[in-house]
Amino acid sequence: xxxxxxxTVYEMAQKDSRIVFxxxxxxxxxxxxxxxxxxxxxxxxxxxxxYLIGMAAGLAKEGxxxxxxxxxxxxxxxxxxxxxxxxxxxxxxxxxLASGGGMVxxxxxxxxxxxxxxxxxxxxxxxxxxxxADSVEMKNLLLETVEDPQPLYIRFGKGGEPIVTDxxxxxxxxxxxxxxxxxxxxxxxxxxxxxxxxxxxxxxxAQGIPLEIxxxxxxxxxxxxxxLNRYKDYKCILVAEEHIPIGGLFTNLLHxxxxxxxxxxxxxxxxxxxxxSHNYGNQADHLAFNGLDAAGISSRLSEILRH
Amino acid sequence: xxxxxxxxxxxGISLRLSILDALREGxxxxxxxxxxxxxxxxxxxxxxxxxxxxxxxxxIRDRFILSKGHGCLALYxxxxxxxxFPREVLSTFCKFDSPLGGHPESATTSGVEFSTGxxxxxxxxxxxxALAARIRNETWxxxxxxxxxxxxxxxxxxxxxxxxxxxxxxxCVIVDxxxxxxxxxxxxxxxxxxxxxxxxxxxxxxxxxxxxxxIQIKEALSINKTVGxxxxxxxxxxxxxxxxxxxxSSEWHHKAKIKSADVDLLVxxxxxx
Numbered sequence: 001x002x003x004x005x006x007x008t009v010y011e012m013a014q015k016d017s018r019i020v021f022x023x024x025x026x027x028x029x030x031x032x033x034x035x036x037x038x039x040x041x042x043x044x045x046x047x048x049x050x051y052l053i054g055m056a057a058g059l060a061k062e063g064x065x066x067x068x069x070x071x072x073x074x075x076x077x078x079x080x081x082x083x084x085x086x087x088x089x090x091x092x093x094x095x096x097l098a099s100g101g102g103m104v105x106x107x108x109x110x111x112x113x114x115x116x117x118x119x120x121x122x123x124x125x126x127x128x129x130x131x132x133a134d135s136v137e138m139k140n141l142l143l144e145t146v147e148d149p150q151p152l153y154i155r156f157g158k159g160g161e162p163i164v165t166d167x168x169x170x171x172x173x174x175x176x177x178x179x180x181x182x183x184x185x186x187x188x189x190x191x192x193x194x195x196x197x198x199x200x201x202x203x204x205x206a207q208g209i210p211l212e213i214x215x216x217x218x219x220x221x222x223x224x225x226x227x228l229n230r231y232k233d234y235k236c237i238l239v240a241e242e243h244i245p246i247g248g249l250f251t252n253l254l255h256x257x258x259x260x261x262x263x264x265x266x267x268x269x270x271x272x273x274x275x276x277s278h279n280y281g282n283q284a285d286h287l288a289f290n291g292l293d294a295a296g297i298s299s300r301l302s303e304i305l306r307h
Numbered sequence: 308x309x310x311x312x313x314x315x316x317x318x319g320i321s322l323r324l325s326i327l328d329a330l331r332e333g334x335x336x337x338x339x340x341x342x343x344x345x346x347x348x349x350x351x352x353x354x355x356x357x358x359x360x361x362x363x364x365x366x367i368r369d370r371f372i373l374s375k376g377h378g379c380l381a382l383y384x385x386x387x388x389x390x391x392f393p394r395e396v397l398s399t400f401c402k403f404d405s406p407l408g409g410h411p412e413s414a415t416t417s418g419v420e421f422s423t424g425x426x427x428x429x430x431x432x433x434x435x436x437a438l439a440a441r442i443r444n445e446t447w448x449x450x451x452x453x454x455x456x457x458x459x460x461x462x463x464x465x466x467x468x469x470x471x472x473x474x475x476x477x478x479c480v481i482v483d484x485x486x487x488x489x490x491x492x493x494x495x496x497x498x499x500x501x502x503x504x505x506x507x508x509x510x511x512x513x514x515x516x517x518x519x520x521x522i523q524i525k526e527a528l529s530i531n532k533t534v535g536x537x538x539x540x541x542x543x544x545x546x547x548x549x550x551x552x553x554x555x556s557s558e559w560h561h562k563a564k565i566k567s568a569d570v571d572l573l574v575x576x577x578x579x580x
Contacts, residue, residue, distance in 0.1 A: 020442075040441065040442045041442065043438075045469055046465070046468060046469065046472075048462075048465035048466075048468070048469070050427070050431065050461070050462040050465055051431045051434070051462060051465035051466045051469055052431075053431070054428055054429075054430075054431025054432045054434070054435065054462070054466065055431050055432070055434050055435040055438070055466070055469065056435060057431075057432050057435060058431070058432040058433060058434060058435015058436040058437075058438070058439065059435040059436075059438060059439050060435075061421070061432070061435070061436065061439075062435075062436060062439030062440075062443075063439070064439060064442070081425060081428075082428065082431070082462075085422065085424075085425060085428060086428055086431070086432060089414075089422055090413065090414075090421070090422065
């Protein structure tokens with residue numbers, strides 16, 4: 001997913017002189033072609049995330065569209081104020097390409113796992129938050145959002161995920177609908193958890209249980225007209241997100257239900273816990289441990305149905 | 308604004324009176340920091356910057372960021388003096404629907420390049436602006452004014468390292484070196500000396516001036532270069548400069564409540580010199 005994103009930035013830079021790439025001490029070989037072809041629009045800066053955001057703001061203020069890349073938490077935690085003031089307050093079109101969303105960096109420990117990034121970013125007025133499910137959606141997202149005037153936060157998955165989105169599907173601002181339209185069960189999800197949700201649907205379908213899935217590559221898409229009038233049709237809506245319980249997709253739906261006087265008793269959640277993990281292993285271990293893998297999601301839905 | 312070299316000439320007094328008017332009407336403000344940087348700003352806008360109050364976002368303008376946003380009363384007075392907005396607007400300072408807040412905002416105030424207030428942001432943004440000029444091969448220049456307390460912030464030094472790395476000769480940084488910050492003398496809070504040597508070590512071409520000497524200010528700010536080391540002006544200043552009773556007083560760094568009668572006393576002291 002990251003490689004696709006960087007390649008796409010390079011492709012866009014070839015056609016659009018406003019595109020600038022800024023990295024923070026990323027590994028050697030990162031976008032070497034872009035560096036060679038457009039040396040004035042390629043910056044590999046030091047380990048200095050506060051500066052990176054401000055510098056990108058300065059470039060964006062002058063009409064450039066900077067794409068920044070480093071590890072998610074280094075932006076969202078360390079440079080939070082710069083994101084709020086330099087980018088959001090000034091409404092500048094900087095794109096934060098956040099590597100290692102969720103538990104991708106589980107083996108590296110809690111300094112690197114990005115479990116509250118949605119919450120942090122969603123608390124800032126004026127930023128759009130995206131979490132694509134695979135590299136095809138990643139590319140579509142970058143191409144479609146290039147003219148978006150606001151700052152964007154884009155969470156990367158680990159990479160190498162199976163392609164589950166359609167190359168010429170609908171806008172990334174709009175929820176993507178998968179599954180069985182006659183279902184009373186719905187999973188709302190974002191990012192790579194779509195992969196697990198789709199596998200969970202296979203498990204439930206094998207048991208004769210239909211299931212619909214709505215994937216929100218754009219976290220602000222919960223009030224999209226495509227889905228807004230349909231929440232009420234479901235007996236059970238399970239929100240599955242690789243994030244702490246608050247401040248993410250579930251929180252967005254609670255607000256939406258409250259605002260639209262919908263019955264929130266249909267809402268359930270499976271998420272990471274509200275604590276920093278001291279376990280390592282890998283992302284899959286943590287998804288399974290927290291019930292966010294296909295088995296966990298399907299059994300949670302079965303359990304809800306039994307009650 | 309060319310009137311010899313005494314900072315308390317007719318313009319210097321008039322600008323200070325504008326600041327005191329705003330302070331009176333707002334009932335609060337950072338007076339000491341404003342008087343510390345006022346003479347730098349009057350020379351910058353009067354004799355150095357390419358700028359146009361009729362077209363404040365002109366592409367060829369020089370960019371100026373007041374990174375120590377709490378000095379905004381000085382910026383407002385100078386912008387009003389140049390016609391960015393009527394002088395009467397100063398009397399709305401800090402009121403609910405005023406364009407002039409306690410820190411400067413580009414969204415509300417004509418002539419404010421970038422919103423500042425939380426310290427340590429302006430230099431990074433200035434590096435981005437200077438890089439943009441370089442990419443497009445344009446000749447406008449970028450100026451950033453920092454407080455000497457502000458340079459406590461680590462983000463300033465991140466930006467400084469990168470400004471030097473990129474040889475941003477078209478970037479000019481000014482440090483308002485009044486040796487005081489909110490809680491007292493800087494040497495007792497966090498001593499940033501030796502200021503000149505620090506910036507030299509970070510790759511800057513450093514000039515040292517009296518920040519209230521109009522000729523020295525003009526000479527230092529007018530050096531025109533586009534490549535090579537970025538420039539850093541250490542401007543030795545006095546907090547509250549112009550009214551002896553508030554000079555070098557941390558009490559006058561910021562006042563959240565100021566009575567009109569107190570402002571009357573300051574006005575009397577200013578004009579009686």
